[in-house]
Amino acid sequence: MSSTQTFFPSNAPRGMVYALVDCNNFYVSCERVFAPRLQGRPVVVLSNNDGCIIARSEEAKTLGIAMGEPFHKREPFLRREGVNVFSSNYPLYGDMSARVMEALSRFTPHQEIYSIDECFLGFVPAPDADLLCTARHIRETVRQWTGIPVSVGLAPTKTLAKIANRCAKKDPASKNVCLLGDTTTIKQTLARTDVEDIWGIGRRYARFLHTRGVDTGLDLVRMPRDWVRNHLTVVGLQTVLELDRQPCFVLETTPAPAKSIVCSRSFGRRIRDKQALGEALARHIQRAAERLRAKGLLAHTVRVALETNRFQPGPQYAARRCQTLFHPTDATPALHKAAQGLLDILYRSGFAYQKIGVTLLELVPHNHRQASLFPPAAAETGRQRDLMRTVDHLNTVYGRDTVTWAASGLGPQQWHMRQNHVSPRYTTAWDELPCVG
DNA sequence: TCTGGGGTCCTAGGACCC
DNA sequence: TCTGGGGTCCTAGGACCC
Numbered sequence: 001m002s003s004t005q006t007f008f009p010s011n012a013p014r015g016m017v018y019a020l021v022d023c024n025n026f027y028v029s030c031e032r033v034f035a036p037r038l039q040g041r042p043v044v045v046l047s048n049n050d051g052c053i054i055a056r057s058e059e060a061k062t063l064g065i066a067m068g069e070p071f072h073k074r075e076p077f078l079r080r081e082g083v084n085v086f087s088s089n090y091p092l093y094g095d096m097s098a099r100v101m102e103a104l105s106r107f108t109p110h111q112e113i114y115s116i117d118e119c120f121l122g123f124v125p126a127p128d129a130d131l132l133c134t135a136r137h138i139r140e141t142v143r144q145w146t147g148i149p150v151s152v153g154l155a156p157t158k159t160l161a162k163i164a165n166r167c168a169k170k171d172p173a174s175k176n177v178c179l180l181g182d183t184t185t186i187k188q189t190l191a192r193t194d195v196e197d198i199w200g201i202g203r204r205y206a207r208f209l210h211t212r213g214v215d216t217g218l219d220l221v222r223m224p225r226d227w228v229r230n231h232l233t234v235v236g237l238q239t240v241l242e243l244d245r246q247p248c249f250v251l252e253t254t255p256a257p258a259k260s261i262v263c264s265r266s267f268g269r270r271i272r273d274k275q276a277l278g279e280a281l282a283r284h285i286q287r288a289a290e291r292l293r294a295k296g297l298l299a300h301t302v303r304v305a306l307e308t309n310r311f312q313p314g315p316q317y318a319a320r321r322c323q324t325l326f327h328p329t330d331a332t333p334a335l336h337k338a339a340q341g342l343l344d345i346l347y348r349s350g351f352a353y354q355k356i357g358v359t360l361l362e363l364v365p366h367n368h369r370q371a372s373l374f375p376p377a378a379a380e381t382g383r384q385r386d387l388m389r390t391v392d393h394l395n396t397v398y399g400r401d402t403v404t405w406a407a408s409g410l411g412p413q414q415w416h417m418r419q420n421h422v423s424p425r426y427t428t429a430w431d432e433l434p435c436v437g
Numbered sequence: 438t439c440t441g442g443g444g445t446c447c448t449a450g451g452a453c454c455c
Numbered sequence: 456t457c458t459g460g461g462g463t464c465c466t467a468g469g470a471c472c473c
Contacts, residue, residue: 047441054441054473072439088441115473202471233447235471262443269438311440322466357442418439 015247017131017154019121020161021104021138023097024149024169024176026117027055030096031086033147034426042083046071049266050087050418087422095427099146107138112251120158122251128181135177155180158249159242162199163189163217190217190243200239205232217243257363258295263288264357268418270309271353277306278343279409284358285339286405289332292360293392298328300362302335304342309354319346328364331384332391335360336407 023029027045032038042059046052053069063081065074071085078085097116105111110122121138123131135152142150153165160180167189168178180186196206198217208231214220220228221243229237238248263284271277281304292299305320323338339358394403 049439049441051439051441068440070440075439118473200471204470233470235446256445258444260444264442266441309440320467355441 015125015156016110016251017123017125017156018158018161018251019123019135019138020114020153020158020165021119021121021142021150022153022165022169023100023117024151025055025057026097026148027086027088027093028057028060029148030089030093031084031423032057033096034092034423038084042081043086044078044083045086045088046421048088048419049268050420051266054088085421087419089423089425091425091428092423096146096148100142100148100150103142103145104138106141107134110251110253112253113255120161120251123154128179131181132177132179135179136175139176149176151176151178153178153180155186156245157242157247158251159199159239160186160245163193163197166193166197186245187218190221193217195220198239198243200235205236257365258297259361259363261288261291261295261297261299261360261363262357263291264305264355264359266355267353272349272351274343274347274349276409277347277353277356278340279407280356281339281343281358282336282405282407282409284356285336286332286408288358288360289330289335289388290392290395292363293330293388295363296366297363298330298366299335299360300325300328300364301360302338302342303359303361304339304346305355305357305359306343306346306353307355308351312352317348317351321346322361324362328362330366331381331388332405333384336405340407 028038028043031043031045038057040059041057042063042065043057044053044060044065045055047054050071053065053067053071053074056065056067060083063083065078065083093116100117101111101113101119104119104121108121108123112120112122114120123134126134131154135154138152139150142148151165151168153161153163153168154177155161155164164178164180167180168174168176171178180189193216194206195201195209195214195216196203198220201209201220209215209220214223221240223240225237225240228240232239241248265280265284267280271280301322301324303320303322305318307318308316310316310318321342323342325334325338329335343356391403395401
């Protein structure tokens, strides 16, 4: 890549127009749909384990509550200010997300669901007025159908669409819709955008860039390409090209197959005992295997990671280790056996553990089982598959963990996570009805 | 007492092979 | 005195995202 500048060429061809639709304060908005009394009041939603604050209403932001703050440090303040606090309720948010995405799919066949609360849409180029009209229509439709407010940013690349979306959210005059179309507008906007607010520039890169006097998007796009490549890797280079209106990130309309499945949780309180760690690990394996089967995949490698609380003073311990299986599998018992073997190797007595996690790697589609010199007996895998299918079916119909493995513990679970402020599963609570008994 | 979880990608360095 | 070089695989670590 040469360092020749292609800084806003006046004859740049116009390709697709990208829209980024982002739900405003999504988790908070979901809670508000079912509790309208929360409108206009400060609301926060906590991470798993009630650890950090991960979503804030505008009113909560105004109170000076930051993203990612530890809940326990802020709890007295939140109480004093009368802030409404919710544990995260992913079944609810997932369901609301699906409704939003369904509404968006009506506007174009070019849709990339980027995250639980964000979606890229692709449109053919059109006059600015028409694009803005479509954006407003999207906003109204989603609000009407789901109750969720969204912002829409439009631009010639995904990275610029992200910036446009940010403008749509921040500038009240925009009414949550913003188009970055012509060169002048893009340039002016980049000059007002700090590098840390650019998609792909995280905290570390931002700090580095500031030390070099690169403070805004406009500063960044003016840097020599080789310099960017050397200091920010090829990914950073793509980001810079995108700021320069050259699309590098295309619309991924079909989701790529998963490459890994992680299941990992902090404990509600510290665990010293290997038996309890084993039970928590067994539970993670169960979850991970369920997700693996739901995706129609087999895992070839299992990884277990174990760690103590890195925020505590004194000696801490963290370790992880993989085991590759002889045959890829989606059977809970085989994955469980591998994971427990890894725990035996990793466990050190005398530590207070904070977290254990499992990762399934080298995932392959289950119908593409690689030809093996020593294939597992067909009858055996058939029986196992039937068993797993039955377990998954029962758990789907009668609720999570209706059928479970003894290895995950039958007594009270000292490792269970905290979740003290959870709202009802308004839209998916059927699996908790008393008739299940 | 209490600091999330689930992902992806890139790079560097070591081991090993020919 | 001289001590290759290129390819691949693996792992760890670092960076980013939501």
